[in-house]
Amino acid sequence: MNSHQYDAIVVGSGISGGWAAKELCEKGLKTLVLERGRQVEHLKDYSTMTAAPWEMPHRNQIPLEDKKANPVVNRCYAYKEDTAHFFVKDQDHPYVQEKPFDWVRGYQVGGKSLIWARQTQRWSKYDFEGPSRDGFAVDWPIRYEDIAPWYSYVERFVGISGSYEGLDTLPDGEFLPAWEMNCVEKEIQERILKAYGDRKFIIGRCAHLTQPKDVHLQQGRGQCMARNQCYRGCPFGGYFSSNSSTIPAAAKTGNLTLRPDSVVHSLIWDEKKEKVTGVRVIDRVTKEATEYFAKVIFLNASALNTNLILLNSTSSRFPNGLGNDSGMLGKYIAFHNYRGSLSAGFEGFEDKYYFGRRPTAVMLPNFRNVHKQEMDFQRGYMSFYSAGRGGWGGTGDMNFGADFKEASAKPGPWHVFMMMQGETIPKESNFVSLSQDQKDEWGIPLLKVSVDYDENDELLLNDFLEQGEEMLSKAGCFNIRKTDSKQSPGLDIHEMGGVRMGRDPETSLLNGFNQMHLAPNVFVSDGACMTSTGTQNPSITYMALTARAVDYAVAALKRNEIG
Numbered sequence: 001m002n003s004h005q006y007d008a009i010v011v012g013s014g015i016s017g018g019w020a021a022k023e024l025c026e027k028g029l030k031t032l033v034l035e036r037g038r039q040v041e042h043l044k045d046y047s048t049m050t051a052a053p054w055e056m057p058h059r060n061q062i063p064l065e066d067k068k069a070n071p072v073v074n075r076c077y078a079y080k081e082d083t084a085h086f087f088v089k090d091q092d093h094p095y096v097q098e099k100p101f102d103w104v105r106g107y108q109v110g111g112k113s114l115i116w117a118r119q120t121q122r123w124s125k126y127d128f129e130g131p132s133r134d135g136f137a138v139d140w141p142i143r144y145e146d147i148a149p150w151y152s153y154v155e156r157f158v159g160i161s162g163s164y165e166g167l168d169t170l171p172d173g174e175f176l177p178a179w180e181m182n183c184v185e186k187e188i189q190e191r192i193l194k195a196y197g198d199r200k201f202i203i204g205r206c207a208h209l210t211q212p213k214d215v216h217l218q219q220g221r222g223q224c225m226a227r228n229q230c231y232r233g234c235p236f237g238g239y240f241s242s243n244s245s246t247i248p249a250a251a252k253t254g255n256l257t258l259r260p261d262s263v264v265h266s267l268i269w270d271e272k273k274e275k276v277t278g279v280r281v282i283d284r285v286t287k288e289a290t291e292y293f294a295k296v297i298f299l300n301a302s303a304l305n306t307n308l309i310l311l312n313s314t315s316s317r318f319p320n321g322l323g324n325d326s327g328m329l330g331k332y333i334a335f336h337n338y339r340g341s342l343s344a345g346f347e348g349f350e351d352k353y354y355f356g357r358r359p360t361a362v363m364l365p366n367f368r369n370v371h372k373q374e375m376d377f378q379r380g381y382m383s384f385y386s387a388g389r390g391g392w393g394g395t396g397d398m399n400f401g402a403d404f405k406e407a408s409a410k411p412g413p414w415h416v417f418m419m420m421q422g423e424t425i426p427k428e429s430n431f432v433s434l435s436q437d438q439k440d441e442w443g444i445p446l447l448k449v450s451v452d453y454d455e456n457d458e459l460l461l462n463d464f465l466e467q468g469e470e471m472l473s474k475a476g477c478f479n480i481r482k483t484d485s486k487q488s489p490g491l492d493i494h495e496m497g498g499v500r501m502g503r504d505p506e507t508s509l510l511n512g513f514n515q516m517h518l519a520p521n522v523f524v525s526d527g528a529c530m531t532s533t534g535t536q537n538p539s540i541t542y543m544a545l546t547a548r549a550v551d552y553a554v555a556a557l558k559r560n561e562i563g
């Protein structure tokens with residue numbers, strides 16, 4: 001038992017788990033990170049990071065058999081031949097879709113931090129105030145001021161590029177130099193601002209080192225080269241991942257034990273001590289069961305997996321899942337509505353070019369229901385657009401010799417793409433639970449997902465499509481086409497909730513420091529903790545909440561309040 005005793009255990013090594021590990025280790029705690037997937041070492045295990053298309057057997061396409069066998073993961077735009085090894089195949093890890101739900105996962109050291117799109121916007125005060133103002137979910141137990149210093153703290157280490165805009169709907173952070181809009185994007189930005197006065201699109205904020213500082217160079221990371229082949233793992237460490245950043249920082253302290261291939265089955269509730277003492281683990285390969293013990297436990301297995309682990313942590317004290325006296329565990333799951341997009345043409349600027357593959361788009365913070373409820377739907381959406389030249393490298397019918405070369409080098413006309421990221425309202429009827437009769441190969445019940453859109457999502461989608469069309473038309477675009485992808489929830493890969501934060505143990509599982517009300521040495525700081533979804537890409541908020549929660553947990557340990 002002694003050899004399995006640590007100060008802290010972190011479950012999961014993705015975006016939030018990496019942060020928990022770094023912070024706990026740097027504060028001097030002997031920390032065990034349990035990761036169900038295989039080891040992926042920065043650089044060493046990025047097998048495709050410099051591969052050219054002709055070096056890949058299917059020229060970076062996914063073969064038909066794979067598409068048929070794995071329909072869910074194949075719907076993710078980033079799942080290609082060069083990245084497939086970082087995504088979970090449907091067949092390997094089944095779950096039950098009570099309603100259609102595309103659950104996209106990355107089971108390896110680093111989790112989805114290797115394959116995320118790296119867009120990072122802070123929440124605003126309006127997002128934290130939303131549920132109490134508009135009467136949905138429960139009141140967030142924190143406000144923007146509580147998390148703002150922690151946003152700064154994580155942004156400095158991660159390296160976020162962005163521009164200073166002074167917008168109250170999308171607060172500024174600690175930024176490296178921003179990426180540049182191209183000439184057509186700038187023109188569209190100006191025309192929309194002129195037409196509306198208050199709709200200011202800005203360049204996206206993202207976790208890329210445009211100009212690394214000492215803190216990044218010390219991590220062994222270098223400048224982003226705008227290759228936009230990030231999903232393979234970056235040879236320069238140009239974008240933030242656990243593998244390039246937080247896990248090496250944790251390891252440097254000498255306090256980290258990282259144990260890949262360790263599937264956490266459940267948490268151990270000690271009936272005599274009346275507290276959680278550790279976790280049960282099944283070895284991914286040998287299927288051998290083991291137990292590990294610690295004073296404090298951080299759950300960072302990603303939103304739905306954290307729900308699964310807690311639901312599976314039953315005892316005579318907690319027959320319905322750890323800390324679940326209220327019956328709230330697994331409920332109020334929400335996500336982002338990505339269904340709407342528009343495409344259009346743009347005339348002119350034919351003598352203008354742009355360089356590199358910029359890893360971000362142009363974005364407009366939510367402008368609906370910000371200061372008061374004013375639409376026939378609740379909450380709002382962010383809008384993104386980008387403009388590029390089509391046909392670059394397109395060769396048409398000229399497939400040989402000099403004509404081919406000339407056609408390859410000629411850029412085509414400008415086109416514009418716009419998309420939405422809408423808030424969804426957490427509801428009791430959107431929930432996850434455990435299968436009573438089906439288990440995976442590690443003996444863990446399959447997760448059942450019952451999550452759907454509602455009328456509010458349809459109204460919000462229609463408004464985005466109307467507004468998008470109007471904005472593009474005012475910007476001088478032509479041939480504007482609106483699309484409702486009708487994609488299932490989940491494909492946004494921003495699933496949140498189920499173990500939400502709140503003020504009252506009757507209606508929430510966690511307090512304002514991500515600490516379980518009824519198991520105070522257990523902390524949940526991945527997407528499961530989210531009370532509502534906001535309209536921003538969520539991961540930078542998970543990072544800030546995690547660093548803040550560790551700070552609180554370690555202080556509570558020192559005061560002997562937990563552990």
Ligand SMILES: Cc1cc2nc3c(=O)[nH]c(=O)nc-3n(C[C@H](O)[C@H](O)[C@H](O)COP(=O)(O)OP(=O)(O)OC[C@H]3O[C@@H](n4cnc5c(N)ncnc54)[C@H](O)[C@@H]3O)c2cc1C
Pocket residue numbers: 011012013014015016017018034035036037076078104106107108109110111112113115116117118119120262263264265300301302303305309493494526527537538539540542
């Ligand atoms: C294509 C794509 C684009 C995205 N773009 C963005 C974006 O632009 N901005 C943004 O904010 N977010 C984006 N996301 C979402 C982002 O990746 C997630 O929000 C983030 O990774 C969540 O962090 P996490 O720590 O909760 O989970 P993860 O990063 O998924 O890590 C969880 C880890 O826990 C491990 N684990 C799971 N179950 C167990 C268990 N039982 N025992 C042990 N270990 C376990 C997993 O193997 C995994 O390594 C994107 C995701 C994808 C796939």
